[in-house]
Amino acid sequence: MLVGYFKYARLPLAMAVIAVVIASCGNNSGGVDINLHKKLAGELRDSRLYAASIEEYQKILADETLEVKTRANINYLIGKIYFENIVDYEKAAAYLLKARSLNPEGSFATEASKKLVASLEKMGNVLDAKRQLDVATDIDARPAGEGDVIVARVGGTPIYLSEIETQIQALPPDVQKQFLNAQAKVGFVHQYVGIELIYRAAVRENYGDDPDIAEQMRLLRKRLLVEKYVADKVMPQVKIDTLDVRNYYAANKDSRYDSAPYDSVKTRVFLDYQQEKAGAAYGDYISKLASVEKVEFFDRNVK
Numbered sequence: 001m002l003v004g005y006f007k008y009a010r011l012p013l014a015m016a017v018i019a020v021v022i023a024s025c026g027n028n029s030g031g032v033d034i035n036l037h038k039k040l041a042g043e044l045r046d047s048r049l050y051a052a053s054i055e056e057y058q059k060i061l062a063d064e065t066l067e068v069k070t071r072a073n074i075n076y077l078i079g080k081i082y083f084e085n086i087v088d089y090e091k092a093a094a095y096l097l098k099a100r101s102l103n104p105e106g107s108f109a110t111e112a113s114k115k116l117v118a119s120l121e122k123m124g125n126v127l128d129a130k131r132q133l134d135v136a137t138d139i140d141a142r143p144a145g146e147g148d149v150i151v152a153r154v155g156g157t158p159i160y161l162s163e164i165e166t167q168i169q170a171l172p173p174d175v176q177k178q179f180l181n182a183q184a185k186v187g188f189v190h191q192y193v194g195i196e197l198i199y200r201a202a203v204r205e206n207y208g209d210d211p212d213i214a215e216q217m218r219l220l221r222k223r224l225l226v227e228k229y230v231a232d233k234v235m236p237q238v239k240i241d242t243l244d245v246r247n248y249y250a251a252n253k254d255s256r257y258d259s260a261p262y263d264s265v266k267t268r269v270f271l272d273y274q275q276e277k278a279g280a281a282y283g284d285y286i287s288k289l290a291s292v293e294k295v296e297f298f299d300r301n302v303k
Contacts, residue, residue, distance in 0.1 A: 034060055034070065041077070050085045054078055072103035076112050083115045084206070093119040118204040151189050154196055164189055230282065237281045240274060248273040 041056035057078050061071060079095030082088045096116040100109055152159040168179050168188060179188050207213060249262050249269045256272070257265050 034063075034066075038074075038077075045081060045085070048085075050081050054081055069103050069106065072099045072106055073108065075099035075102065076106070076108045079112065079115065083119060089119040089122040092116075093123065114204040115206075118201070121201075121204075152193050154193060154200070159189070159193065159196070164192060167192060234281050234285050235278065237285075238274070238277045240270075240277060245270055245273050248276075 037056045037060050041053045044050075044053035044056060057074050060066065060074050066074075075095045076099035079092045079099060082092035082095060086092075093116055096112045096119065099106070100112045100116065103109070106112075148160045148162045150158040151161050151164055164185065168176055168185075171179075179185050202208070245266075246262070249257065249265075252269075252272075253259055257269065262269070
């Protein structure tokens with residue numbers, strides 16, 4: 001009797017689980033199981049069976065009662081396969097245009113626009129590509145600051161003088177001097193626009209998904225974060241006193257400065273002492289972090 005009790009006591013839970021599974025199958029209007037076909041289409045694409053994947057998506061589109069947003073999403077997924085896998089840019093453009101037209105505010109809209117423009121460019125339809133580029137919303141566009149002026153326009157996106165000056169200021173000081181006059185700045189603007197055009201083309205063709213690019217971006221981000229952290233947390237601990245610099249010079253006068261008078265090498269002495277102090281502060285900070293993280297080294301495994 002007790003066994004029978006547990007057997008039937010589990011029925012409500014089992015029914016609840018079944019109900020969740022049924023609900024997870026999604027909209028089943030018109031007899032089309034959307035999630036089932038989408039899952040199968042995804043598996044087929046992962047297996048490089050692209051034509052079969054598109055067939056599964058087409059079964060969803062055959063449902064006349066399909067919601068507009070879902071129809072837009074399915075058109076985008078088909079267009080993406082034609083663009084990235086089958087490399088049929090004409091069909092890709094058709095489906096991507098349908099997707100964006102059906103749901104201009106969809107989460108895929110920006111990517112659909114990029115791929116649409118790239119497809120048209122690949123087909124040689126430069127004017128159509130330009131028109132679609134003008135229609136697309138540029139997420140990198142930013143408002144001008146007070147007193148700022150437009151120095152160029154790429155498609156519908158303005159490039160402001162402040163943006164150009166920021167780019168110039170990022171250059172080494174001796175290079176910045178080459179762009180002090182208006183004529184030199186004009187030349188820089190033209191070069192900058194050229195780079196922007198190539199960048200946009202690369203983004204539209206998904207070069208950002210390249211594994212090598214992703215790894216380089218990860219390493220660059222890591223380096224920038226470390227540099228910023230050291231500047232904010234470590235460098236403020238480096239306190240330099242004039243007397244300490246003098247003592248450092250006296251201790252290294254013969255070995256590092258060839259007995260040169262202090263006044264003739266004081267800038268070099270200061271930089272050397274600053275670097276040494278910074279190195280010591282960096283080492284101390286690393287030691288503190290290592291003690292918290294419980295770091296272990298296995299040098300014997302390095303061969």
